[in-house]
Amino acid sequence: MEYKRLGLTGIKISRFVLGTMQFGWRIGEKESFRVMDKAIELGINCLDTADIYSYWAENGYPGKTEEIIGRWFKERGVRNDLIIATKVRGAMSDDINDRGLSRRHINQAIRGSLKRLQTDWIDLYQIHSFDIETSIEETLQALDMLVNNGTVNYVGASNIHPWRLVESFWVSDKHGYVRFETIQPVYNMARRLLVEYQFEHVIKKYGVGVISYSPLGNGFLTGRYTKNQPLPDTPRSGNVKKRYFTKKRFRILDTVKEIAEDHEVTMAQVAIAWILTKDVITAPIIAANTVEQLEENVGALELRLNEDEIKRLDEISDWIPEYESIR
Numbered sequence: 001m002e003y004k005r006l007g008l009t010g011i012k013i014s015r016f017v018l019g020t021m022q023f024g025w026r027i028g029e030k031e032s033f034r035v036m037d038k039a040i041e042l043g044i045n046c047l048d049t050a051d052i053y054s055y056w057a058e059n060g061y062p063g064k065t066e067e068i069i070g071r072w073f074k075e076r077g078v079r080n081d082l083i084i085a086t087k088v089r090g091a092m093s094d095d096i097n098d099r100g101l102s103r104r105h106i107n108q109a110i111r112g113s114l115k116r117l118q119t120d121w122i123d124l125y126q127i128h129s130f131d132i133e134t135s136i137e138e139t140l141q142a143l144d145m146l147v148n149n150g151t152v153n154y155v156g157a158s159n160i161h162p163w164r165l166v167e168s169f170w171v172s173d174k175h176g177y178v179r180f181e182t183i184q185p186v187y188n189m190a191r192r193l194l195v196e197y198q199f200e201h202v203i204k205k206y207g208v209g210v211i212s213y214s215p216l217g218n219g220f221l222t223g224r225y226t227k228n229q230p231l232p233d234t235p236r237s238g239n240v241k242k243r244y245f246t247k248k249r250f251r252i253l254d255t256v257k258e259i260a261e262d263h264e265v266t267m268a269q270v271a272i273a274w275i276l277t278k279d280v281i282t283a284p285i286i287a288a289n290t291v292e293q294l295e296e297n298v299g300a301l302e303l304r305l306n307e308d309e310i311k312r313l314d315e316i317s318d319w320i321p322e323y324e325s326i327r
Contacts, residue, residue: 007282011154013282013283014043016044018039018047020032033068045081048213049084051066051109051116062092069084085123089129090128101131102139125154126158127157140172155178158183180208183199187213192318211284256271270300272297
């Protein structure tokens, strides 16, 4: 495993971050434990989660994923060895104030996350998205207090617009508050525009760490989907079709497949290896429903794309404008 400094912070994280949204949703607790055990074995030292995971699942509820991780921390005794990143913003109950980025909710949410994760501190506490009903001053002041009292080490922002990030830096500088040290944007070969066109100059100027998500485009870049394939009537497949089913993106798949066959690796490994060639990305978030899937994804670290292959992938996927958003 390789490790990189996280933005301008003093910590280093593995080149992959283990995503945990599937825990308690697509896989149960036993398999979740196996995946986390394998992640440690492979050298991954950072887990990303959120307080709302996995409320949408059958028999799911907000905080379920954090509870699974917390029980694993306690059983394995590995909390001190790992960087845990979680998020705050979503609705945790029917209470109208039990959501958002107000001082009240942040203070309430952090206590819940600490309890569920069975830890005394959070390494990276991220806003899950922006809250237009709460001033950025109030949010940053609340986060600043958590850092000052030792509950949180660093703060970050997921699903944020570049101009709002810059505004937050101005507010942090003006009031002496902590700043967002990291961002968590979507980034993959078929969705490059947000990071490379809108964010890259901000990232480099301010030394922001980037923990990107959806490296495989919801499975699109694995080759799972074909042009004429009928899709199941589910929200997930609907999102994949809306975001990725274009002629140019299917041409990306053709190129990825050719390179994968040349190296005798999977298309997923090619897609992830391509991300690892981008200096602007600190570490992509990879998720896995099985140990085997995790091993496959991490295997991308061993794949060395040559300059010609990187150029081919860059050119075929260059800033596709048909559909881009921050989520």
